[in-house]
Amino acid sequence: MIDWITPIETEALLISFKVSFTAVLISLPLAIATAFVLSKPDFFGKALLDGLVHLPLILPPVVMGYLLLISLGTRAPLGQWLQESFGIRFIFSWTGAALAAGIVTFPFQVRAIRLSIEAIDPGLINAAKTLGAGPFDRFTSIIMPLALPGIIAGAITAFAASLGEFGAIITFVSNIPGETRTLPLAIYSAIQTPGGENAAGRLVVLSILLAFSGLVLSDIANRHIKKRMNQ
Amino acid sequence: MIDWITPIETEALLISFKVSFTAVLISLPLAIATAFVLSKPDFFGKALLDGLVHLPLILPPVVMGYLLLISLGTRAPLGQWLQESFGIRFIFSWTGAALAAGIVTFPFQVRAIRLSIEAIDPGLINAAKTLGAGPFDRFTSIIMPLALPGIIAGAITAFAASLGEFGAIITFVSNIPGETRTLPLAIYSAIQTPGGENAAGRLVVLSILLAFSGLVLSDIANRHIKKRMNQ
Amino acid sequence: EPITLFAAASLTGVVNEATNLFEKETGIKVRLVFASSSTLARQIEAGASADLYFSANIKWMDYLVKAALIKPETLIKTLSNTLVLISPKYLSLDSLATIDTQTLNDILGDSGLLSMGDPDHVPVGIYGKKALKQRGLWEPLHRRIARADNALAALTLVSRGETPLGIVYQTDAIHQPNVDILFGFEPEETQIEYALALTQQTSSDDAKKLLNFLSSARGLALFEKYGFTILKDYQRSQPN
Amino acid sequence: MSLSVKIKHNIESFDLDINFESSKHGLTALFGPSGSGKSLTINIIAGLITPKTGTIILNGQILFSSEKSINIATHKRRIGYVFQDFRLFPHLSVKKNLLFGAKRARISPTDDETNSLIKLLDIEHLLDRYPKHLSGGEKQRIAIGRALLSEPQLLLLDEPFAALDHHRKEDILKLIETIRVKFQIPILLISHSISDVLRLSNQVHLLSSGRIVPADIQTNLVSLPDSANGTLKTLSRINGVIEEIDVKNQLIRIGFNEGRLWKNLITRYSVGENVVVKIDPDDVILSLHQLSHLTTLNQLKAKITKVSFVPINHVYISLLVGCTTIHCRVGSDLYMSLGLCVGDEVYTIVTRFSIDRVVI
Amino acid sequence: MSLSVKIKHNIESFDLDINFESSKHGLTALFGPSGSGKSLTINIIAGLITPKTGTIILNGQILFSSEKSINIATHKRRIGYVFQDFRLFPHLSVKKNLLFGAKRARISPTDDETNSLIKLLDIEHLLDRYPKHLSGGEKQRIAIGRALLSEPQLLLLDEPFAALDHHRKEDILKLIETIRVKFQIPILLISHSISDVLRLSNQVHLLSSGRIVPADIQTNLVSLPDSANGTLKTLSRINGVIEEIDVKNQLIRIGFNEGRLWKNLITRYSVGENVVVKIDPDDVILSLHQLSHLTTLNQLKAKITKVSFVPINHVYISLLVGCTTIHCRVGSDLYMSLGLCVGDEVYTIVTRFSIDRVVI
Numbered sequence A, B: 001m002i003d004w005i006t007p008i009e010t011e012a013l014l015i016s017f018k019v020s021f022t023a024v025l026i027s028l029p030l031a032i033a034t035a036f037v038l039s040k041p042d043f044f045g046k047a048l049l050d051g052l053v054h055l056p057l058i059l060p061p062v063v064m065g066y067l068l069l070i071s072l073g074t075r076a077p078l079g080q081w082l083q084e085s086f087g088i089r090f091i092f093s094w095t096g097a098a099l100a101a102g103i104v105t106f107p108f109q110v111r112a113i114r115l116s117i118e119a120i121d122p123g124l125i126n127a128a129k130t131l132g133a134g135p136f137d138r139f140t141s142i143i144m145p146l147a148l149p150g151i152i153a154g155a156i157t158a159f160a161a162s163l164g165e166f167g168a169i170i171t172f173v174s175n176i177p178g179e180t181r182t183l184p185l186a187i188y189s190a191i192q193t194p195g196g197e198n199a200a201g202r203l204v205v206l207s208i209l210l211a212f213s214g215l216v217l218s219d220i221a222n223r224h225i226k227k228r229m230n231q
Numbered sequence C: 001e002p003i004t005l006f007a008a009a010s011l012t013g014v015v016n017e018a019t020n021l022f023e024k025e026t027g028i029k030v031r032l033v034f035a036s037s038s039t040l041a042r043q044i045e046a047g048a049s050a051d052l053y054f055s056a057n058i059k060w061m062d063y064l065v066k067a068a069l070i071k072p073e074t075l076i077k078t079l080s081n082t083l084v085l086i087s088p089k090y091l092s093l094d095s096l097a098t099i100d101t102q103t104l105n106d107i108l109g110d111s112g113l114l115s116m117g118d119p120d121h122v123p124v125g126i127y128g129k130k131a132l133k134q135r136g137l138w139e140p141l142h143r144r145i146a147r148a149d150n151a152l153a154a155l156t157l158v159s160r161g162e163t164p165l166g167i168v169y170q171t172d173a174i175h176q177p178n179v180d181i182l183f184g185f186e187p188e189e190t191q192i193e194y195a196l197a198l199t200q201q202t203s204s205d206d207a208k209k210l211l212n213f214l215s216s217a218r219g220l221a222l223f224e225k226y227g228f229t230i231l232k233d234y235q236r237s238q239p240n
Numbered sequence D, E: 001m002s003l004s005v006k007i008k009h010n011i012e013s014f015d016l017d018i019n020f021e022s023s024k025h026g027l028t029a030l031f032g033p034s035g036s037g038k039s040l041t042i043n044i045i046a047g048l049i050t051p052k053t054g055t056i057i058l059n060g061q062i063l064f065s066s067e068k069s070i071n072i073a074t075h076k077r078r079i080g081y082v083f084q085d086f087r088l089f090p091h092l093s094v095k096k097n098l099l100f101g102a103k104r105a106r107i108s109p110t111d112d113e114t115n116s117l118i119k120l121l122d123i124e125h126l127l128d129r130y131p132k133h134l135s136g137g138e139k140q141r142i143a144i145g146r147a148l149l150s151e152p153q154l155l156l157l158d159e160p161f162a163a164l165d166h167h168r169k170e171d172i173l174k175l176i177e178t179i180r181v182k183f184q185i186p187i188l189l190i191s192h193s194i195s196d197v198l199r200l201s202n203q204v205h206l207l208s209s210g211r212i213v214p215a216d217i218q219t220n221l222v223s224l225p226d227s228a229n230g231t232l233k234t235l236s237r238i239n240g241v242i243e244e245i246d247v248k249n250q251l252i253r254i255g256f257n258e259g260r261l262w263k264n265l266i267t268r269y270s271v272g273e274n275v276v277v278k279i280d281p282d283d284v285i286l287s288l289h290q291l292s293h294l295t296t297l298n299q300l301k302a303k304i305t306k307v308s309f310v311p312i313n314h315v316y317i318s319l320l321v322g323c324t325t326i327h328c329r330v331g332s333d334l335y336m337s338l339g340l341c342v343g344d345e346v347y348t349i350v351t352r353f354s355i356d357r358v359v360i
């Protein structure tokens, strides 16, 4: 596999993987929590929260990237504070790319997980209550495992979408080789080069392969769960 | 509302709505069918189909737009055939924008619907069988209604994402004012102009309002279903 | 420590080759960051650690100069580009001596469009609009324009034969075998100016070396090879 | 109409090997401990599970045959199935649930039929509700109604009375008898209640670990596991004719070859009707002499034909009244002390309320 | 330990207004037709539904009080609830389901306790399986085990035997009695089976349309709806002591103030133990004379103390044996023809198998 691609392309592949993986890893817990909150019956501000969660979908990725740039840039107050207090710098670093990808793909995760949580039979939750399980206990021992199909679906969708994310990343963290240049950015650069179509095509194939391996993994995980419950 | 936005912006708003609405309307039936097929136990080519469905997510939108261009352009065989046989022309028309948006947001719809279908108790399907319902009958009378939460979630996510879709649309149908210039294209234009931040901000607010109205509508629909089943 | 050059995406090919040469000769590592001039400008504004900024558009350079993020004394306007009117090869059109509404309308037919960068924000589109305006062609044609996201997207539309006409950079057109150049605009009509400068934050000598290399005779020869025009009386200009 | 089932199947460690015939419009009960394969068997008959091998024939039509590679799809089998877990459609109102099968039946029930069923099931007030918040028994009644309205050719009932109170159960039991007689369709019943099974069924198959175990199931004899000690309990089964109905005293007189029995009036019997009544051997007292001044009229002179000792010191005594056999269980101590012998003539005594009131 | 419930609630058109006390370690049965509010009541007691007004007090602790605005969360109420629809966790193995409550209990059951319960429920072979493909009765047994292992302070059983065969039900019935005695916790049982209810309960509340309707529930007397005609059926309830166990003849002798009864040996009784046995009035025959040569030893001399006519031409005769009341149902025709009167001395006859074998 490494034979027919250049080291620069391998680098982009690895960055893409790192960015997408981190994006999903970091945003998943938050997505689960958000989905759980949104699955509750009406509460004050639910519509607003729901809208907020969808925001990254509604806005063009470039706009999301721009908003991140002006709020987390080293010259922006929030960005400065993060840098000075914790030494965290998102801008122009792969962690920023992961952040952008995580935010942009957040809505998919929440949606999928929320669907699964809402499909859980409330009778089971009640049964857990009578057996002495408190709210947090129920969340970890009943709700999370039963929402697993949604969590896996959300994670894989977010992973795939992160692999394809372009606008928010290039706008927020720019296109820095070896740091933020993911596969889509590499594809973009290749297209901008006269005669770069071949390289672009190869990178597209790489993207697809990477995503497929993610899909296959999630499929195996899903099967495993289902098989267990069918025993 | 029309007071503080320019006629050009109103136009973009209307096109955005038209494009997103059409995208969802057209792709939804196909997404339902695809989700149904993918919810079946293993069959030959399932992994491939699953991968194919995810493709628009994995590929950067610009690449999707490019692929559409080279396959559905008036000079591409398929595009030519569509044009000559049915007089359908996607390129440079808002229908092409809807097509691009529909394809790019297709994976979300399939995911959400599939999750809902897979959560249906097989016992209910079996009950329908014993009551004389054949496969198509079961699909329309049991599976579709029970998957409604997923269908609604998928539709609203796709609608929101269509509103934000940029890369595939501009690459495939370019940016023709009054025809294909959706809100993101207008926003993008504004941002890329030095000092265009205000205009961009206004358009972002418009996008958000449009998406929120979609969210509220879907929420009402969801509530209606749940309330009925809780009677 | 490599030096970082923020360069307009439309310069990707040539800048890659030039810096390769520079790296080989000097051993100085260069990190190349390509995006649209506007994106890069906004990123420099947000604190990107770029040493050099190579814009395809003087407006974004001015924007940064005003924001005091550029060392104005290092600003050089070396390169120019020209716009060409192109059409797909399969139409086998003859080159035109001059252009007027009639000829263009004839080529466009009933439904054809002219593709170019978005005249609202994409540099190549802004230049193209300016050129068409001066020839009195903008008014009759402006409703028949397919606005592309960038110069290459406009070129793609023509090379795929989706639009019978397009206005693109000469540098892009000469690398695309599927298009014919019908007409070349005069450099004066468009006044396309690329601008290269050191950023305010850089203190690197290496950056200066790269700037010098890119504006040296050898550097300029490379740009010429890619179809750029070298401004004869290029100078280190002051901001206006 | 008849049903013939001969199937082999296995899932994981469970082996099923079932073979029975259900006679023309008969009600066959599958009886057996939890996990013995009852639900599995009727799922296979319904076509919801495909067995490894075997044949299933309903009224001459092959529903399944592994040899001939026939496997009729469930929705074409015209089956009415009341599931152990109800399985109402949550998105449909009670009314739409009820009519789901009716709409898809070849001959839909008339409005009158539908309404009278709804009335009988006592669910008129629930028609516009949705299943989610119904009580257990309400759900079960709707599940029964839904299956009956689909005009099935075969009725499969998996514990259809588990959540029902006695009165409603009585009504539905009667309804099922009516349906069996009127539509002449075979009915398969799974129930843990022996009284229901005996009340309804012409045939009982005892299942154990996936197999039908032999039980003495003649026309006049039903053997069932006895609660007390795991042995089989043998019931008397008497074929008779209603000779008289005394509404004033809520009494009916049942005549059979050599005797007559008085029974309290429960259902709307009519004079001249053939009935089968059952008597629990534990309700029968034997007296060596004819008695008078007792609060029961049911004294039948009978001859002891057989005495069988069962392991745990009880004795089953079989007696003949004419050619009808009656069974009685007696403690072996008493049997001994009374000195009963085969051939002795004794009087069998039961109360009118004990007739057809079988328990375990 | 005791439970006091006084609640009002309404959902849509259904009104609930329930008020009862359950004595110290007593087993209270809620009995009533489908849809009468039984499940609703215990859901409220469990804290799964919050009633409009009322108080619920368990062992002196206020679980709910609308006045004092107290509403203890369900998971803190320490309740063992066996749901009508089982509600096993589909993602957990049978073993993990069983231990779900145990792990969260203040005092977890010991391994020995757990294992012996698993054995008693006969589910050892299912421990590693997942709930989806268990049979109905298997699920129910696991649901019962899960609730019992959570070491509850109050046990709520909603039709816990509906899917169980007789043998297993017997075992579990015994287990529940043991738990009641050993842990001294109140138990609330919903069941449609009168025999189960009578077998287990010290107290029966009859529910109808969301209200408890008065039923004659004295220590010695249990009144229950009669299947035949909707009236109440009055059972005899005899407090006695086991005087003798005759293992050879599988017989026990129960002594009570003025008499003794012989009963077949079912459970492992011990001599000297106090027992309460019940006799169905339909199993009692009255004779004007003392009889001999009968296949039963149970003849008690008794005095008629009360005769009540019930609407549909039956007569309930109450008799005293010493100070124990025995009830007998007789057709009014026979009552007339025998010329029975209050004050008459008669002999009550029942078979040993009829004792404690109550049916409707």
Ligand SMILES: Nc1ncnc2c1ncn2[C@@H]1O[C@H](COP(=O)(O)OP(=O)(O)OP(=O)(O)O)[C@@H](O)[C@H]1O
Residues within 6 Å of the ligand: B231, D133, D134, D135, D136, D137, D138, D163, E011, E012, E013, E014, E033, E034, E035, E036, E037, E038, E039, E040, E041, E084
């Ligand atoms: N959420 C609800 N909304 C409306 N009505 C309800 C709801 N839950 C229960 N009911 C109604 O309240 C009544 C009592 O229900 P409940 O479940 O307590 O009955 P039950 O006595 O347990 O009956 P069963 O023996 O059939 O289980 C029923 O008529 C039922 O339809």
Ligand SMILES: Nc1ncnc2c1ncn2[C@@H]1O[C@H](COP(=O)(O)OP(=O)(O)OP(=O)(O)O)[C@@H](O)[C@H]1O
Residues within 6 Å of the ligand: A231, D011, D012, D013, D014, D033, D034, D035, D036, D037, D038, D039, D040, D041, D084, E133, E134, E135, E136, E137, E138, E163
């Ligand atoms: N899908 C399955 N996979 C493995 N074992 C199964 C499956 N379905 C049922 N079984 C097992 O097959 C046996 C028979 O199950 P079945 O449901 O037929 O029992 P049943 O006789 O209906 O019992 P019950 O009276 O408890 O409902 C049980 O031991 C059960 O655990």
Ligand code: MOO
Residues within 6 Å of the ligand: C008, C009, C010, C011, C035, C036, C037, C038, C055, C056, C057, C122, C123, C124, C150, C151
């Ligand atoms: O890359 Mo540019 O700034 O769009 O020519």
Ligand SMILES: [Mg+2]
Residues within 6 Å of the ligand: D038, D039, D040, D084, D158, E135, E136, E137
């Ligand atoms: Mg079963």
Ligand SMILES: [Mg+2]
Residues within 6 Å of the ligand: D135, D136, D137, E038, E039, E040, E084, E158
């Ligand atoms: Mg209930």
